[in-house]
Amino acid sequence: MTASSIVFSSQGQRAKSPTIARLMTMALEKQGLLSLAAGFTDNRSLPLEEVEAAVKALAEGGDNREILQYGMNQGRPDLRKLLAERFLGMEPDAGLGLDLARNCLVTNGSQQALYLAVQVLCDAGDIVLVDRPSYFVFLEMLQGLGVRALSLPTLADGSVDVEGLERLLDQLEAAGERRRVKALYFVSYFSNPSSRSMSEAEKELIAHALRRRAMLVPVIEDAAYRDLYFEKPFPARSVLSLAAWEGFPRLYLATMTKSFATGLKIGYGFCTHEAWLARMLNIKGHQDFGSSNFGQAICQQVMANGGFERQLTKIRAIYLRKMQVLNRSLEQGGLRELGWSWSVPTGGLYLWLQAPAGLDTRLDSQFCQRCLEAGVIYVPGDLCHGDHAPHDRVRLSFGVLGEDALQEAGSRFVGVVRGMVSAPAN
Amino acid sequence: MTASSIVFSSQGQRAKSPTIARLMTMALEKQGLLSLAAGFTDNRSLPLEEVEAAVKALAEGGDNREILQYGMNQGRPDLRKLLAERFLGMEPDAGLGLDLARNCLVTNGSQQALYLAVQVLCDAGDIVLVDRPSYFVFLEMLQGLGVRALSLPTLADGSVDVEGLERLLDQLEAAGERRRVKALYFVSYFSNPSSRSMSEAEKELIAHALRRRAMLVPVIEDAAYRDLYFEKPFPARSVLSLAAWEGFPRLYLATMTKSFATGLKIGYGFCTHEAWLARMLNIKGHQDFGSSNFGQAICQQVMANGGFERQLTKIRAIYLRKMQVLNRSLEQGGLRELGWSWSVPTGGLYLWLQAPAGLDTRLDSQFCQRCLEAGVIYVPGDLCHGDHAPHDRVRLSFGVLGEDALQEAGSRFVGVVRGMVSAPAN
Numbered sequence: 125m126t127a128s129s130i131v132f133s134s135q136g137q138r139a140k141s142p143t144i145a146r147l148m149t150m151a152l153e154k155q156g157l158l159s160l161a162a163g164f165t166d167n168r169s170l171p172l173e174e175v176e177a178a179v180k181a182l183a184e185g186g187d188n189r190e191i192l193q194y195g196m197n198q199g200r201p202d203l204r205k206l207l208a209e210r211f212l213g214m215e216p217d218a219g220l221g222l223d224l225a226r227n228c229l230v231t232n233g234s235q236q237a238l239y240l241a242v243q244v245l246c247d248a249g250d251i252v253l254v255d256r257p258s259y260f261v262f263l264e265m266l267q268g269l270g271v272r273a274l275s276l277p278t279l280a281d282g283s284v285d286v287e288g289l290e291r292l293l294d295q296l297e298a299a300g301e302r303r304r305v306k307a308l309y310f311v312s313y314f315s316n317p318s319s320r321s322m323s324e325a326e327k328e329l330i331a332h333a334l335r336r337r338a339m340l341v342p343v344i345e346d347a348a349y350r351d352l353y354f355e356k357p358f359p360a361r362s363v364l365s366l367a368a369w370e371g372f373p374r375l376y377l378a379t380m381t382k383s384f385a386t387g388l389k390i391g392y393g394f395c396t397h398e399a400w401l402a403r404m405l406n407i408k409g410h411q412d413f414g415s416s417n418f419g420q421a422i423c424q425q426v427m428a429n430g431g432f433e434r435q436l437t438k439i440r441a442i443y444l445r446k447m448q449v450l451n452r453s454l455e456q457g458g459l460r461e462l463g464w465s466w467s468v469p470t471g472g473l474y475l476w477l478q479a480p481a482g483l484d485t486r487l488d489s490q491f492c493q494r495c496l497e498a499g500v501i502y503v504p505g506d507l508c509h510g511d512h513a514p515h516d517r518v519r520l521s522f523g524v525l526g527e528d529a530l531q532e533a534g535s536r537f538v539g540v541v542r543g544m545v546s547a548p549a550n
Numbered sequence: 551m552t553a554s555s556i557v558f559s560s561q562g563q564r565a566k567s568p569t570i571a572r573l574m575t576m577a578l579e580k581q582g583l584l585s586l587a588a589g590f591t592d593n594r595s596l597p598l599e600e601v602e603a604a605v606k607a608l609a610e611g612g613d614n615r616e617i618l619q620y621g622m623n624q625g626r627p628d629l630r631k632l633l634a635e636r637f638l639g640m641e642p643d644a645g646l647g648l649d650l651a652r653n654c655l656v657t658n659g660s661q662q663a664l665y666l667a668v669q670v671l672c673d674a675g676d677i678v679l680v681d682r683p684s685y686f687v688f689l690e691m692l693q694g695l696g697v698r699a700l701s702l703p704t705l706a707d708g709s710v711d712v713e714g715l716e717r718l719l720d721q722l723e724a725a726g727e728r729r730r731v732k733a734l735y736f737v738s739y740f741s742n743p744s745s746r747s748m749s750e751a752e753k754e755l756i757a758h759a760l761r762r763r764a765m766l767v768p769v770i771e772d773a774a775y776r777d778l779y780f781e782k783p784f785p786a787r788s789v790l791s792l793a794a795w796e797g798f799p800r801l802y803l804a805t806m807t808k809s810f811a812t813g814l815k816i817g818y819g820f821c822t823h824e825a826w827l828a829r830m831l832n833i834k835g836h837q838d839f840g841s842s843n844f845g846q847a848i849c850q851q852v853m854a855n856g857g858f859e860r861q862l863t864k865i866r867a868i869y870l871r872k873m874q875v876l877n878r879s880l881e882q883g884g885l886r887e888l889g890w891s892w893s894v895p896t897g898g899l900y901l902w903l904q905a906p907a908g909l910d911t912r913l914d915s916q917f918c919q920r921c922l923e924a925g926v927i928y929v930p931g932d933l934c935h936g937d938h939a940p941h942d943r944v945r946l947s948f949g950v951l952g953e954d955a956l957q958e959a960g961s962r963f964v965g966v967v968r969g970m971v972s973a974p975a976n
């Protein structure tokens with residue numbers, strides 16, 4: 125008797141094995157490989173003492189047994205209140221007339237919020253406008269749901285090309301596809317993968333272009349890295365505060381995962397549109413009816429006792445240093461002289477490299493293969509594009525490796541580049 | 551400027567606000583209400599000390615900082631190994647030739663596993679065969695995904711009516727709907743809502759009926775309450791062991807949520823079908839790329855140090871006592887003499903009542919309204935049916951209330967019944 129074969133649903137058929145899983149498998153198969161691919165956070169500074177103390181305080185601080193009970197589907201009310209207060213500390217005018225705590229949802233990392241947002245907005249065949257480059261797990265998720273990503277056109281400096289955007293919107297109109305555009309998505313602070321941030325003016329230009337065409341589509345601002353500045357916050361408010369975005373349904377997403385402890389998997393968002401929020405919560409009710417109440421209670425505790433901000437202060441300095449180590453390793457190795465270019469970031473976890481034109485850095489490229497052989501791995505930049513993907517970009521993460529390993533990984537990377545120059549790919 | 555209205559996706563439109571949310575709102579609006587509705591677990595016995603000790607041991611027991619880092623999408627390998635070993639302790643022959651740890655997935659409660667399973671199997675309009683009665687959150691989730699639930703016919707004793715099932719399958723064939731049947735789902739141990747368990751013979755009869763029609767559809771066995779027996783385990787193996795189910799793709803689901811701490815939200819499953827598992831993991835990669843690694847590490851710790859089994863031993867006795875208190879309150883109040891009937895369960899969290907024929911217990915019924923006024927609430931049994939729902943069933947949970955409150959809630963419930971007899975609903 126052989127096992128029955130299954131006819132999978134259209135969604136079951138569409139969802140492909142995530143590229144990150146393939147990268148991890150490649151990494152596991154190769155001993156001693158240094159990964160500049162994983163967007164993991166710094167292991168050695170993970171706040172284990174802070175979390176242990178929070179659990180101890182919760183366990184011994186009165187009648188807190190409910191933290192091990194089911195919580196609310198939407199998230200712990202007191203955590204949502206703290207998250208709202210913290211946000212209003214950054215943007216006092218956000219959501220004027222809006223109760224941010226009531227409009228907050230807590231999710232299994234901000235990834236789940238992205239998934240829910242797209243689920244309730246998009247049918248297969250619909251379109252989401254995305255930044256260029258964009259967060260590759262989001263792009264893969266769109267593919268999995270059968271949703272098309274269309275990139276916002278950009279200028280040479282990486283900022284949005286407003287004229288190009290207007291042309292794109294006109295083309296959609298002409299093609300009868302305007303109504304298929306269901307959302308706009310961008311990572312606006314120290315972006316994954318580019319580490320670029322969007323100024324208020326740039327955000328406003330996008331809003332104006334859409335408004336001129338009466339396309340007040342839902343906008344998802346992904347601020348996952350906003351807290352991870354090195355020295356000072358990026359001076360731009362979000363779509364929740366900017367007048368240009370009034371009237372657009374808005375979802376602002378952030379997380380305590382990247383900024384505090386990835387292992388807790390607690391993300392959150394604020395949504396200005398009641399029905400959109402309600403429908404996301406309806407589906408969350410089916411997916412899990414609430415994120416880990418215990419994880420949320422720990423987040424709440426460290427928000428309330430200052431542990432969260434202490435951790436941020438600590439890791440900002442660590443990430444600055446680690447960025448500098450990797451950056452120096454590449455510069456001192458002579459990578460710029462070999463025709464590569466990149467901006468030195470002021471926050472985030474990534475260096476976003478431009479290879480000399482013509483060099484193919486994709487997963488199946490000879491360059492990628494040689495990197496693997498040399499014991500270093502990266503995220504190929506083509507994965508970070510919704511369409512018209514260039515083949516010559518590379519994302520390097522300085523998040524997880526220690527300083528010595530970053531130095532070594534950088535050297536290996538430059539070594540492969542040098543080797544390709546002297547013995548080009550066939 | 552008013553906010554833009556959103557055209558939601560078909561799925562966004564279908565997913566309704568969960569009934570449990572409505573029940574909770576009703577409860578919140580009424581002070582002093584005693585809820586026999588919530589499937590919550592016993593608050594006072596939640597293992598806070600056990601969890602605190604686990605976190606302390608993890609934090610102080612060597613280089614464990616990775617528990618706060620991202621983990622694997624599929625779940626912590628060592629946790630999966632422990633879960634597989636524990637299962638093989640119960641069913642030594644399960645998955646002969648199958649590496650259970652490799653075929654295990656860890657999810658945000660077993661609810662997420664249910665969602666993933668249905669997502670990859672079913673398109674809107676497809677059919678899932680379900681037990682009768684069945685888990686109402688699963689049924690609502692099917693509705694939200696546009697999937698039709700068809701109940702397995704039952705005999706008067708609640709067991710599956712095999713002749714009825716064969717007729718049902720023939721009708722599906724005749725109606726050209728056979729190919730729309732994408733899965734079979736049942737709760738097999740101390741079921742939610744009925745507290746009934748399925749014998750091996752009963753499970754085998756279902757398998758035979760399907761096999762006779764060459765319908766080797768994927769089967770989901772939900773064993774969420776299997777560990778929650780009062781005095782001894784229910785003596786039936788699962789579909790993973792029974793020869794009658796060979797050749798069927800099988801997903802066995804369980805959880806550490808109900809049995810240990812609901813606040814940790816860690817469920818798990820074993821899947822015999824490689825492609826089914828792979829596709830569930832693909833979608834999980836889009837939804838969250840891994841459940842809380844920290845929550846999993848705690849589960850792993852209490853599995854390894856015996857804390858999990860200690861907690862089970864403790865709560866089994868507690869739930870037995872609580873069941874007895876509620877049961878006695880109903881019996882001594884004279885509910886049986888008033889025409890109500892129910893079985894006294896040997897595990898689980900529920901009493902499943904049959905009202906005298908004709909009494910409407912639905913959410914909008916006068917009976918339900920009077921209960922609310924009397925300060926007691928239950929889950930109307932019609933919600934627990936995939937189709938042809940009876941209007942005269944009631945699910946009472948003895949999970950969360952303390953003994954005094956259970957006694958009082960039972961009295962209030964009987965009081966309402968008595969009141970309806972002397973002053974019938976109009």
